[in-house]
Amino acid sequence: MTKKHKYERHRSAFPGEAYVHVSHESGLEIYVYPKKHSAAHVLLTVEYGAGDRAFRPCPGAPTVVVPDGTAHFLEHKMFENEDGGDAFEDFAALGADANAFTSSTYTEYCFTATEHVYRALGILLRMVREPHFSEGSVAREREIIAEEIRMEEDDPWQALYAGTMRALYHEHPLRIPVAGTVDSVAQIGPEQLRACFDTFYNLRNMTLFVCGDVSPSAIVRTADRCLAPAPPFTAERIRPAEPETVAARRFYREMEVAQPLFTIALKDRHISPDPAVRLRRQCVYDILNAVLLSSSSPLRTALYEEGLIGPQLSYGFSHCSEYSYNEITGESDDPEAVYTRLMEHVGRLKKTGIPPDAFERCRRAVYAASVRSFEDTVETAQTLADFVLDGEEMFDEPRAVLSVTREELDEALGTVFREEAAVMGVVAPPRR
Amino acid sequence: MERIRIAPGVYLNRMATDRFHSDYVSLRFLLPLRERDAALHSLLPYVLRRGCAPYPTLAALTERLQMLYDARLAASASGRRGEIQLLTQSAWMLDGSVAPAGEDIFGETLAVMRDLWFSPLTENGVFREDYTESEKKTLTDAIRSRINDKSVYAAMRCRRVMCQREAYGASTLGREEDAAAADPAALTKVHRRVLTDAPCEIFCIGRGDADRTARLFADAFGAWPRTENPFPKTEVIRSAPRVRHVTDKMDVRQGRLSVGFRLGLTEADGCRPLLLMLNEIYGASPTSKLFMNVREKLGLCYDCSSAADWLKGVMFVHCGIADGKRRAAEEAILHQLDEIREGRITVSELDAARRSIRSALRSLSDGPDSIESWHLGRRLAGQETTVEEEIERVMAVTRGEVAEAARRVTADTVYFLSGTEAGKAGGDDEEA
Incomplete structure (x- = not known):
């Protein structure tokens, strides 16, 4: 059966440089950039970042406010499998090297692979749709993240960046440290993670990018196999207004x-x-x-x-x-x-x-x-x-x-x- | 990669590929790593960059390179392999095929690179006093700034403590007192010695004309009385008689623990595939024993990983921990090595390590710098191995072989950069 996806080709002025944009019927936007290199790089972004500290899951719903560092915490926990195992191991079993990052505006999951790209993509697409976290594993993760925060706090360049952003902005989320603080992370539990997951981890709020020696149609077939159409994305982000002035000189x-x-x-x-x-x-x-x-x-x-x-x-x-x-x-x-x-x-x-x-x-x-x-x-x-x-x-x-x-x-x-x-x-x- | 001799001790390694839109050429001078010489070696590229006969100021040089579509000329003596200090000059430029008017960026950039090294700006036969003095400050600042990154600082201190009686303990930047004592005459002598005596491997990778590169540098080196010298040697110590503990204290939030090991084997023994596997299983990936146990199961740290120098036969583990967890972390790190020694390596660990290394080896062809790095590494170790052969050998490494290799490994030095809180509690460590 041929599914109805919207394809759009983008070409550059340079020979061989082009990509395809597919609006997948599941709601996921897919971008495939074929390139004849040994390693393919795949990244999936969720438009949910450290800046989304307050939101309404749908219009009219009460506002949810989460502790600083929740998006980053959720990124860590998305790697946990149903059996308590680790998705890193699933990627590694295919020879894929996985990683993830959180910024002020989005969360990114990625992997690099020289083989089994489509199978590894299957793992990625499953992982971001099925959270598994227990009280115990969340408590353990808190300790790991606390060490990550302490490491960053000892990094003078990081301190310089954070301080400069606080001087530049009164309210903007760039003021907030992405990982939160040791204190804010202590307040994060499974229920906050779940609320954020349910609100933002919707295929219609995600974008997939693939660059490597791959075929766009095979990428789309993998998405066909793994994904069903997502419900409408209804979240409302509550962003404070930012004055034009600087907060401190x-x-x-x-x-x-x-x-x-x-x-x-x-x-x-x-x-x-x-x-x-x-x-x-x-x-x-x-x-x-x-x-x-x-x-x-x-x-x-x-x-x-x-x-x-x-x-x-x-x-x-x-x-x-x-x-x-x-x-x-x-x-x-x-x-x-x-x-x-x-x-x-x-x-x-x-x-x-x-x-x-x-x-x-x-x-x-x-x-x-x-x-x-x-x-x-x-x-x-x-x-x-x-x-x-x-x-x-x-x-x-x-x-x-x-x-x-x-x-x-x-x-x-x-x-x-x-x-x-x-x-x-x-x-x-x-x-x- | 074809290798041809173009002058005594000067070899051109050439690889034509149209995989990139840029061309890459590098000069790799191989110098013995020595504490007393390192500062002058580091100072040399700084001073050369300040001016040569056709471009007497850094601004004039940069203007020229910007007109060549920002051709990147980078020089540094910070590279090290075993006890070899790599003095590197590289040129990375857009290929003429993507220049708006098809300019000859390649040839023009190579000419600038040649001028930098072979027509330096001198006064009375030596480098200019003002440039030398100014760059001594640059070098001194760089030496002092190593303290800014605590993980790099701890790693450097661990290496120094462990190899205090070997050349390997030296930092490539050199010592502050040697930087202060440098003068134009000494620097000019070093420059001459590099051009006459130091083995030089030139790499030319991309679409650029390698014959042209060969002619240009054959002429340039031809004007100097070259001696063909062997590559500098690396002293290998096969095992540590006992474990040495050293603690430094600093005002930091997070302690940094570094453990140095003697591997007992080196690449020159033909053991690189085996050592790659050992390092991978132990601590080089997110599915390694260190990551899965010290971080994920015990929650002792955020980062915990191992890295090795195959030429020297040493391996280091680095992690960031709360001060109170120092003993627990050290025990856990050593315990995971014991697990490997006793052959407790699962089929999936073994398989993930093989795939991860295979993927990394295959990816080497994706960048000119990684292609170069592979060939240079094998050349320095005197190994004639292709990437494909290396992959085959890695895939054939068995659990028993890894365990046996791990049994040869001895812990040499445990270094701890402690926060000031632990300092107040009193140390339990002996000082070196």
């Missing part, structure tokens, strides 16, 4: 580090509901960041030569429908001086405009990065997921980069690099 903490670590973050208010507009804005800021901060920039050169920053400086524009900020992270004995110099440099560029040669070089660099994102199956699947979950088309990116103009960068300089939008987080060695 500075975050400072002392930890065992050799040299102060800093992040300068700039809150961006301009989030378009149109995915194509967001994609373009992402390209503009990627180029702008390279002009301002890559190793060829006069600012970076000066800061490095004066010993104000080390050779490593990372920067990026995080822009999606849920949040938007620009971020610069590095190590410096004097982070405040770095901040001042950055703003002065931006001030000068606002007057002179972006130099044409720097613009061309940096546009090429960002173009290369967009082509590199489909070099291996893990990265391709992940990139595709990031684009799809935000409603964007990954193959539009290289073209969009090449069409960005210098005038767009000039305009962008003024909208994000503002004193009142900026926060700085610092993790510094203890003053002894």
Whole structure:
């Protein structure tokens, strides 16, 4: 019997790079990106993350509020089988290497396999639909997660990120540590996990991505075999409104580090509901960041030569429908001086405009990065997921980069690099 | 992978593949790992990157590379295999086939890479004083920053304590005092010695023209009086006379436990497949004994895994635990090794390990860096094995062989990075 699924082909400008989107009748959205590599990467996302701390299972139902870290806890427990065994072992028996992650907005389950991809997919599709947790196994998991939290709390980069997000946002879920705290995790029991599972683990709230030497029709046949149409997805997420201002100008903490670590973050208010507009804005800021901060920039050169920053400086524009900020992270004995110099440099560029040669070089660099994102199956699947979950088309990116103009960068300089939008987080060695 | 000699002690390893949209070329200089030399080895690529004759500043070099679609030239001396320090210069660039105007990115990037190493910027025959001084600070910061990541720090301390009388105990970054003492003359000498004496393996993987690579580097090395030297040797200690316990204290939330073992066998003994199996069953995967028991059954930690150096014949287990669980964790880690020694390995454990390794070996072909890493590893161990042969040998390893290999393993060092709370309670450990 042929089932009625909707197929849609997406082609890139590069030979051989294409994927298929299938709206499966079960409600699951499926994306298959054939690539002749040995290892296939499969990932399944559930649009349920650490940010979903309050929700109504269906319209009119009472609001459910869960302790911080529940989504991540549930991710851990989904690997438990009916007999108390572990799904990791089922994947391993097929030679597949499984893993899972939770972010602020979604939970991801994934595996990499060089054989038995379809059978391993069957395990994955079963696993996310059948939770098994007992009081005892949940109690044991609490201990494991507490150690995970302590490990993260000892990581100064993690502390820097968390503190910077708390400075940037008043209410947004990026403030919340994904794994929760040792105290919040202590309040999580089987009933909360069950409530979250029942609300969010619906095929209509999930997306499957496969990249590897696979056939789209065989992937769909596996889904046909494993999945029945899901009931309507009715959950309502309750997200607090986020003011446009920053919550605090500075975050400072002392930890065992050799040299102060800093992040300068700039809150961006301009989030378009149109995915194509967001994609373009992402390209503009990627180029702008390279002009301002890559190793060829006069600012970076000066800061490095004066010993104000080390050779490593990372920067990026995080822009999606849920949040938007620009971020610069590095190590410096004097982070405040770095901040001042950055703003002065931006001030000068606002007057002179972006130099044409720097613009061309940096546009090429960002173009290369967009082509590199489909070099291996893990990265391709992940990139595709990031684009799809935000409603964007990954193959539009290289073209969009090449069409960005210098005038767009000039305009962008003024909208994000503002004193009142900026926060700085610092993790510094203890003053002894 | 074809290997041809292009100069005394310089070999080009070439593999043509159209699997990637990028090309990869690397120079791998093989240096003996020595405590007193490590800092200068690490400093060299930092200073080379600051300027060469055609591109006298880092900004000029970066400008050039950005025009070449962000060709990535990366250099570092942080790689290590046994007691060999790998000084690596790699170039990873978009292939001309995906460049908007079909530019010759490959040839142009190789020329830059050659200039960096063979036409450095000098004054009075030595490296520039200002660049050297500035990069000494960069290196010193990097040496000090190792404390930032507690798991890396604990692993490094464990290795140092265990191998304090072997070259292996050295850190590839070197010592702070050696970084401070470095000067342009000493660095220039090291640069000459690398170009004249150090065995060099060049890798060229992708669509790029390997003949062109061969000609370019044959000419470049041809201008130097090369000596063909054997690869540096690695001292192997087959067993530990007793277990040494060492504890350091630091202000951290989570203790880090590292246990170092002597394997008794090495890759040079032709035992890599067997050791891969032992490591996999013991602690290298989420279905390993350490993960399933120390984490899942006992809930002692979040991470607990093993990793080995086949050339040196050592293995380390690392985990993060609450301070009070140190003894329990150590006992559990050693107990799981005893289980293997006594042959208590289930059919599914054995099978999962074989499949996992087979999958990892098959996946090697998915990235130029993993292809390179495999061939370099075999070359250093003097083993002529293909991936397919390795898979066959892994699949043939029996439970009895793994148990016998485990019986040769001796625990050498138990290192604990303790939180300050435990420090107050008083230590029960002897100090090295």
